[in-house]
Amino acid sequence: MGNKISKTSKKSTPLPSTNAQEDSDFRYIGGRRYHNVESLKYPLPNDDEELDRLHLQHFLLRYVWQRNFGAPVKHILNQDGTKALDVGCGAGSWIFEMASDYPNTQFTGLDISPIQPTEIKPKNVNFIKANLLNGLPFENDTFDYIFQRFLFSSIPKDSWPDVINELTRVLKPGGYLELVEINHIPFQLGPASIQLSIAVEKLHQLRDLDTQIPYKLRSYFEQQGNLENITEEKNRITYGPETGKLGQAGIENAMLVVSHLKTYLLEEMKMTSEEFDNNRDVIAKELREFDSYHDLRCVYARKKEIIEH
Numbered sequence: 001m002g003n004k005i006s007k008t009s010k011k012s013t014p015l016p017s018t019n020a021q022e023d024s025d026f027r028y029i030g031g032r033r034y035h036n037v038e039s040l041k042y043p044l045p046n047d048d049e050e051l052d053r054l055h056l057q058h059f060l061l062r063y064v065w066q067r068n069f070g071a072p073v074k075h076i077l078n079q080d081g082t083k084a085l086d087v088g089c090g091a092g093s094w095i096f097e098m099a100s101d102y103p104n105t106q107f108t109g110l111d112i113s114p115i116q117p118t119e120i121k122p123k124n125v126n127f128i129k130a131n132l133l134n135g136l137p138f139e140n141d142t143f144d145y146i147f148q149r150f151l152f153s154s155i156p157k158d159s160w161p162d163v164i165n166e167l168t169r170v171l172k173p174g175g176y177l178e179l180v181e182i183n184h185i186p187f188q189l190g191p192a193s194i195q196l197s198i199a200v201e202k203l204h205q206l207r208d209l210d211t212q213i214p215y216k217l218r219s220y221f222e223q224q225g226n227l228e229n230i231t232e233e234k235n236r237i238t239y240g241p242e243t244g245k246l247g248q249a250g251i252e253n254a255m256l257v258v259s260h261l262k263t264y265l266l267e268e269m270k271m272t273s274e275e276f277d278n279n280r281d282v283i284a285k286e287l288r289e290f291d292s293y294h295d296l297r298c299v300y301a302r303k304k305e306i307i308e309h
């Protein structure tokens with residue numbers, strides 16, 4: 001990743017108390033901290049600023065959905081010895097809430113970036129560092145419930161079926177798989193927002209990522225063959241004038257993503273840093289004025305008891 005970016009600057013601030021084993025877990029570009037896996041497309045940083053954004057985004061999503069999960073797993077999560085996995089767990093916002101709501105379940109958070117706290121965490125939570133694209137480091141039929149949210153900017157277009165196979169492999173028969181994805185290009189846009197969206201789309205195409213993934217999840221689940229009771233739910237994060245504080249928080253989140261992608265977008269948009277920042281303020285206003293929204297899909301399914309090979 002980041003072939004175009006040759007200048008690296010390393011922050012001298014100490015690493016936070018996380019499960020990072022070594023400094024080589026990270027790379028630093030333009031004062032921001034990133035994962036250090038050359039082959040990985042994921043473009044967002046993993047520093048404190050981004051972790052704060054992920055927390056904000058989590059609260060936004062919980063409000064939009066009015067829940068933390070959609071699959072019918074409440075009774076499973078209340079049983080002793082249940083095992084749940086959060087793939088690409090990020091800052092751990094979802095997992096910490098779930099671990100507190102369901103103390104009988106043992107939660108595992110997996111992420112390429114070892115940025116999650118190791119000491120101050122509930123005892124029913126553990127984190128591991130792994131690259132989902134290399135396969136999951138678990139035996140077949142390990143988890144009762146698997147959750148994965150917003151991995152669209154990491155999984156290459158053609159790898160989605162393999163990823164869903166892998167998630168299904170480590171799911172117990174009778175267990176549930178749940179994926180939540182966003183179409184990161186909003187709808188109902190003003191002129192500056194359209195220009196930005198074209199640049200963002202190009203960035204993702206160059207990285208071989210699939211921006212239409214929310215609409216393909218259901219059919220990938222169906223093609224997998226060992227998933228049943230497949231359910232798709234639709235939702236939106238809305239930004240229009242009627243949306244009050246929620247809309248403002250959504251716009252703040254969307255603009256933070258834009259800022260965090262700035263390194264990559266500057267060249268594509270042929271703007272100076274100052275022009276980019278001014279343009280971002282225009283976009284924030286447009287999202288409100290044009291009643292823009294981001295489209296969401298949540299798809300969940302049960303793994304068949306009798307597996308077809």
Ligand SMILES: C[S@@+](CC[C@H](N)C(=O)[O-])C[C@H]1O[C@@H](n2cnc3c(N)ncnc32)[C@H](O)[C@@H]1O
Pocket residue numbers: 035040042046054057058087088089090091092093094110111112113130131132133148149150151154155
């Ligand atoms: C947009 S964040 C979403 C975080 C979390 N799921 C949430 O909804 O708050 C994507 C996360 O996936 C992680 N990630 C990206 N590619 C990955 C990979 N190949 N294997 C494991 N984790 C990955 C990133 O480090 C990041 O924490």
